[in-house]
Amino acid sequence: DAGVTQSPTHLIKTRGQQVTLRCSPKSGHDTVSWYQQALGQGPQFIFQYYEEEERQRGNFPDRFSGHQFPNYSSELNVNALLLGDSALYLCASRSRKGIYNEQFFGPGTRLTVL
Amino acid sequence: QKEVEQDPGPLSVPEGAIVSLNCTYSNSAFQYFMWYRQYSRKGPELLMYTYSSGNKEDGRFTAQVDKSSKYISLFIRDSQPSDSATYLCAMRGFFGNEKLTFGTGTRLTIIP
Numbered sequence: 001d002a003g004v005t006q007s008p009t010h011l012i013k014t015r016g017q018q019v020t021l022r023c024s025p026k027s028g029h030d031t032v033s034w035y036q037q038a039l040g041q042g043p044q045f046i047f048q049y050y051e052e053e054e055r056q057r058g059n060f061p062d063r064f065s066g067h068q069f070p071n072y073s074s075e076l077n078v079n080a081l082l083l084g085d086s087a088l089y090l091c092a093s094r095s096r097k098g099i100y101n102e103q104f105f106g107p108g109t110r111l112t113v114l
Numbered sequence: 115q116k117e118v119e120q121d122p123g124p125l126s127v128p129e130g131a132i133v134s135l136n137c138t139y140s141n142s143a144f145q146y147f148m149w150y151r152q153y154s155r156k157g158p159e160l161l162m163y164t165y166s167s168g169n170k171e172d173g174r175f176t177a178q179v180d181k182s183s184k185y186i187s188l189f190i191r192d193s194q195p196s197d198s199a200t201y202l203c204a205m206r207g208f209f210g211n212e213k214l215t216f217g218t219g220t221r222l223t224i225i226p
Contacts, residue, residue: 090157105160
C-alpha cells in the first residue's frame with residue numbers, strides 16, 4: 001500500500017506566479033483534504049473534497065482552489081502567489097466508509113515563493 | 115486567542131523517562147481529539163484519537179481528555195530516541211465537520 005502520495009516534493013516559484021500541487025489518496029480512500037503548514041506552526045485546513053466537489057473550506061482566499069478527479073486524486077491550485085504562501089502543503093485522505101477519525105497525511109509539498 | 119494552545123517546547127528528556135504533552139482548547143464544539151507525530155520533513159502520522167473524557171491507552175502511549183477543563187494530554191512511557199519528533203494535537207467537531215484544528219506542535223527530543 002503506497003499510502004498518500006504527493007507531487008512534486010519541492011517547488012520554487014516567484015511572486016505572482018501560479019502553482020498546481022497534486023495528491024493521490026491512500027488506496028480505498030475517497031475523501032481528500034488539503035492543509036497548509038507554515039514553518040513552526042500546525043497545519044491549517046484549506047478545504048476538503050469528496051464526490052468531486054468542495055465540501056468544506058477553511059479561512060483561505062479564493063486564490064486557493066482545488067479539484068478532485070473521478071479516481072479520487074486531487075489538485076490544489078494557488079494563483080497570484082505571495083511570499084506568505086511559502087509553506088508545506090499537506091494532503092490528507094480518508095474513507096467515508098471507514099473509521100471517521102482515521103485520516104492519513106502525505107509527506108507534503110514544500111513550496112518556496114521568492 | 116487561538117482555539118488550540120500547545121506549548122511549542124522544545125522539550126528534552128532522557129531516554130526511559132515519562133513524557134507529558136498537553137493542549138488546551140477554547141471551542142466547546144470540539145468533540146474528537148487526536149495526537150499526531152511528525153518527523154522532520156515528513157507528514158503528520160496519526161498516533162491516537164479519542165472522543166470521550168477519560169484515558170485511552172495504546173502500547174507506550176496514553177491519551178487523556180478532560181472536556182470539563184478543555185484540556186488534553188499525551189503521555190509517553192519508556193521514551194525512546196525514536197520518539198524524538200514534533201507532536202501535534204488536533205481536534206474536530208461532530209460528524210460532518212471535517213476540519214481539523216491543530217496546535218502549533220511540541221518539539222520533543224529524547225536524549226540517549
